[in-house]
Amino acid sequence: MRKGIISAGNWLVDFVKIIEKYPAPGNLITIESTETGLGGCAHNVLVDLAHLHTDIPLYAAGCIGDDPNGEYVLNEIEKYNIDKSYMKIVPHTPTAYTDVMAEKGGRSRTYFHCRGANAQLDIEYIDTIDTNAKIFHLGYLLLLDKLDAEDPQYKVKAARILDKLQKKGYKTSVDVVSEESNRFSRIITPCLPFTDYLIINEVEAAQCTGIPTRTSQNTVIIENIKNAAQQLLDNGVKELVTIHFPEGGYAINKNGNSIFVPSFPIPPQHIVSTVGAGDAFCSGMLYAIHEEYSLKESLLFASACAYFNLRNATCTGGAPTLDEVTKFLENHK
DSSP, X not given: OOOOEEEEEOOEEEEEEEESSOOOTTOOOOEXXXXXXXXXXXXXXXXXXHHTOOSOOEEEEEEEESSHHHHHHHHHHHHTTOEEEEEEEETTSOOEEEEEEEEXXXXXXXXEEEOGGGGGOOHHHHTTOOXXXXXXXXXXXXXXXXXXXXETTTEEHHHHHHHHHHHTTOXXXXXXXXXXXXXXXXXXXXXXXXXXXXXXXXHHHHHHHOOOOBOTTOOBOHHHHHHHHHHHHHTTOOSEEEEEETTEEEEEETTSOEEEEEOOOOOGGGOOOOTTHHHHHHHHHHHHHHTTOXXXXXXXXXXXXXXXXXXXXXXXXXXXXXXXXXXXXXXXX
């Protein structure tokens, strides 16, 4: 019987700078504090899962450079007892990194990213991965050059490898990066029929479907969130679509069961940064899916994981243990 979660995709070093606000072009703003941590979908999800301290086996997969940042990545993986057998060191290529400009109070964040070794992750390497994991999580699509490339049969190479992973017995999970582009329909749509669990935010859902999820005043449109989720399910997602956003989370499964769960309230002054909050939510969903929680239980668990994340500047510094999440949920019934 399969057990465990493997997360493959982006590995990078985050250099987080806390600022009062993002300056206008040509102007200066003071960096009030800095923190360094690891980021990227694969890292964030696995470390958040590791912090839960469960008996679920965790596996890391991806590409890093033969440099100090790459060593940093491997040391962190070892620290959390995550299997690093499928981490590939790419010579003469830097480990990916991001400069993150984060406004105080979690108002917004801006990323300046070097793709580095992540751009070398290809389907041939992923195809060599052989674990007994139950879930294979892949992300971020749109930020993995070789997997985002065109494929003559599947339209995009990521769809080809997701099909192979399903045929090997994995349940596939996909996350994408938020960006302003017209690439979503070309890259994400072909992957949906080979995706069991799609876990994305409302901005990405709007880009994938063309359905606006916020008003011009930035108010979330819950009915459109539901419509977007249904469209993604209709376009091929096999089991579950989850859309998360600051105000809450919405999930719908293949049987038509659906639910909206509002976020746990948190005072603005307690929010240090929103960096990694989406991945924290994703890790909570993956754990809940692995353990076969109900839709409501899954969204509550994921929302609690995101709540803890908001109180730290780095992607995973606020990650809670399973005991902490359990007690939190008991106190917020």
